[in-house]
Amino acid sequence: MPMLNEEGYLLAAGKVLEYAFCGSRGSSGPVILLLHEGLGCCAMWKDFPRQLASACKLPVLSYSRAGYGRSEAAGLPWPVSYMHDEALVTLPAFLDAAGTAQVILVGHSDGASIASIYAGSPMGADIRGLVLMAPHFFVEDISLKSIIAARKLYDQGDLRRGLEKYHGLNTDEAFNGWNGAWLNPEFREWNITSCLAAIKAPVLGLQGADDEYGTSAQLEAMKQHCTAAVETHMLARCGHSPHRDQPEMSLKVIAKFVAQL
Numbered sequence: 001m002p003m004l005n006e007e008g009y010l011l012a013a014g015k016v017l018e019y020a021f022c023g024s025r026g027s028s029g030p031v032i033l034l035l036h037e038g039l040g041c042c043a044m045w046k047d048f049p050r051q052l053a054s055a056c057k058l059p060v061l062s063y064s065r066a067g068y069g070r071s072e073a074a075g076l077p078w079p080v081s082y083m084h085d086e087a088l089v090t091l092p093a094f095l096d097a098a099g100t101a102q103v104i105l106v107g108h109s110d111g112a113s114i115a116s117i118y119a120g121s122p123m124g125a126d127i128r129g130l131v132l133m134a135p136h137f138f139v140e141d142i143s144l145k146s147i148i149a150a151r152k153l154y155d156q157g158d159l160r161r162g163l164e165k166y167h168g169l170n171t172d173e174a175f176n177g178w179n180g181a182w183l184n185p186e187f188r189e190w191n192i193t194s195c196l197a198a199i200k201a202p203v204l205g206l207q208g209a210d211d212e213y214g215t216s217a218q219l220e221a222m223k224q225h226c227t228a229a230v231e232t233h234m235l236a237r238c239g240h241s242p243h244r245d246q247p248e249m250s251l252k253v254i255a256k257f258v259a260q261l
Contacts, residue, residue: 004021004022004023004024004025005020005021005022005050006020006021006022007019007020007021007042010063010094010097010098011097012090012093012094012096012097013089013090013093013094015066015071015072015074015090016071016072017063017064017065017066017071017072017090017094018041018042018063018064018069018070018071019042019061019062019063019064019098020042020043020045020049020061020062020063021059021060021061022049022050022053022059022060022061023053023058023059023060024059025059029057029058029102030058030102030103030104030128030261031058031059031060031061031098031100031102031103031104032052032053032056032058032059032060032061032103032104032105032106032258033060033061033062033095033100033103033104033105033106034048034049034052034060034061034062034106034107034108034111035062035091035105035106035107035108035110035111035112035114035115036062036064036065036068036108036110036111037108037109037110037111037134037241038109038110038178038182039163039174039175039178040064040068040108040109040111041064041065041068041069041070041071041166041167041174042062042063042064042069042070043069043166044069044166045062045243046244048243048244048247049062051247051251052106052251052254055251055252055254055255056254056255056258056259058104058258061098061100063094065086065090066090067170067173067174067177068167068170068174069166069167069168069170070168070170071170073169073170073173074173074177075173076173076176076177076180077176077177077180077181078177078178078180078181079181080181080184080186080187080190082177082181083110083113083114083117083192084117086114087114087115087117087118087121088117088118088121088123091114091118092118092123102126102128103126103127103128104127104128104129104130104131104258104261105118105119105127105129105130105131106130106131106133106254107130107131107132107133107135108133108134108241108243109133109134109135109136109213109240110136110178112132112133112134112135112136113135113136113137113192115130115132116130116132116135116137116192116195116196116199117192117195119195119199119200119201120192120194120195120196120197120198120199121195121198124199124201125200127199127200127201128201128261129201129202129203129204129257129258129261130199130201130202130203130204131203131204131206131254131257131258132203132204132205132206132222133205133206133207133241133242133243133250134206134207134208134211134213134214134218134240134241134242135205135207135214135218135222136213136214136218137191137192137193137196137218137221137222137225138190138191138192138193138218138221139182139187139188139189139190139191140214140215140217140218142212142213142214142215143182143213143214144182144183144188146212146213147179147182147183147213148183150175150179151179151183154175154179159175160172160175163175193221193224193225194225196221196222196225196226197225197226197227199226199227199228200228201228202228202229202230202231202257202260202261203222203226203228203229203230203231204230204231204232204233204253204254204257205218205219205222205230205231205232205233206232206233206235206242206250206253206254207219207232207233207234207235207238207242208234208235208238208239208240208241208242208245208246209234209235209236209237209238210237210238210239211238211239211240212239212240213240214240216234219232219234231257233253235249235250
């Protein structure tokens with residue numbers, strides 16, 4: 001069947017959220033759902049959804065969380081619990097609205113953390129698999145250092161201009177919501193390793209050896225706390241975004257993992 005590209009909006013948890021779909025509506029297998037990073041949105045995945053759909057032979061769905069892209073604003077300030085709120089309230093509502101019965105979650109950075117929280121909850125018992133790229137399970141000094149540097153780039157550099165073409169009127173909320181929550185002193189104690197033991201689906205972890213937002217300790221936490229099958233890859237010459245920095249290797253590893261499911 002020809003690959004379909006579709007964009008639209010769904011109402012989930014009281015917010016209008018933009019979505020993008022790539023693949024065949026006639027597929028009998030699961031749907032891959034992409035969960036974006038702390039400054040991401042549907043458009044910032046660029047060509048990755050199409051490449052992933054082709055490599056895995058499965059449809060790929062993504063959405064922009066409230067306050068990102070063309071989705072409805074969420075309102076500032078964001079609470080320290082914003083990733084738990086997304087995982088336990090908005091994500092299940094979006095899955096219901098989208099009518100997806102079988103799902104493989106592919107999350108990047110904050111999106112990987114959200115995927116982990118959801119999969120470790122009772123609602124995530126039916127998840128087929130998890131792909132976690134540059135996940136955060138606890139706060140590291142390197143994360144805070146890079147987030148502080150991002151604040152400076154946003155205020156004094158070109159970061160705001162670069163984000164504005166993707167987030168439009170949501171630009172300030174997308175940045176300040178994410179940045180403000182992470183730099184809230186209460187966030188230093190944020191830790192979701194307890195969610196990992198409850199995950200029942202197989203887990204694939206990808207991280208760049210040069211990740212400026214986290215270290216290999218995150219992948220080690222996966223291996224230590226997950227009771228489900230875990231596969232990890234540390235990618236050379238790769239920063240915080242494996243799908244952008246090492247696209248061929250990332251697609252190869254993910255496609256192999258998905259085929260084994």
